[in-house]
Amino acid sequence: MRVILKDQTADELAARLAGTGVKPALARRLQAAAVARDRWLEPGPGISDRVLAEVRRVADLPRLTVLDRVESPVDGFVRYLLRGAGPDPFEAVRIPLLHRPGEPKYVACVSSQVGCGMGCAFCRTGRLGFRRQLATWEMVDQVVRIAADSPHPVRGVVFMGMGEPFLNYESVIRAARVLAEPCGMAIAAKAITISTVGVVPGIRRFTAEGHSFRLVVSLTSAVPERRRVLLPVEGTWPTSELIAALREYQAASRQRVTLAWTMIAGVNTGVDEARQLATLVRGIPVKLDLIDVNDPAGRFRPPGPAELAAFRDALRSELGQPVARRYSGGADIGAACGLLAGAARAPASPAAPEDRPPC
């Protein structure tokens, strides 16, 4: 099997390329060239031409094709339509952090699957269904492509694009490790966030493996019957099991658990939700991120100012833990949370199914 340079950490590269004469130090340089500079290592002092030629014989440095790039005139978010090893396109988003204290920088929001089989009621990606798993290099290269297109560095990565990361667990964790390699992209582990809608075996494995990447869990309702309608994952891994897994994660990691809550007017912003949430997470330090639902079709609306204020008041008195409202940008270019549906908007591809749902 050929060795894909962007698929491997430096240690893995050293092991895979040992037969070509590559030593660990050279593996780190190969990794840095491939991931941080998107090119083959050039010959130079201390680098044998023969070994480099041998590496080129057994290894590949594939790149994603950028099919489209759209920048929001409203908030500067950029949506990229990409094609990798398969016919169906997928998307990544560049999130600008240009006006905060410190250096101007970006966060890359990457996809882990093409489409998604989780079927969350308010998500356009979910309507596509599951198409395929993305390979590690296809996730790493989303960040490489964004970095190559950016005047400021990419300092953070969120696995919150298309797909459920914990249903592509090994490739996602490997991508996060490659992106964190100090000789490559050097993204701090704490600046890499993996989001799940509640795949309990993935959370338990993540806990057992002791990763220092950040975890975000989409809860969205604390009332199981309501959550089941919004997030069908509830039928497979119910809230009670999810909370038990989060309790274990918090005990092992000592991290406050970040819960994401997609707010839908008249559905999950009542006092009942605040009370039920407080009961569920009693004894677990959590942080709640409130995100407005995005639904251009108009079936779901975000709460208005009065409803939002009442929900925040209820959370303050019932939950008594940190609550933040998160801005979900790029809505005008289809780049906001829940709007990624690249396969449905891409140029027709011969191998693509013809019965894609409208978005």
Ligand code: SF4
């Ligand atoms: S919200 Fe996430 S998990 Fe749910 S359908 Fe969309 S992409 Fe999949």
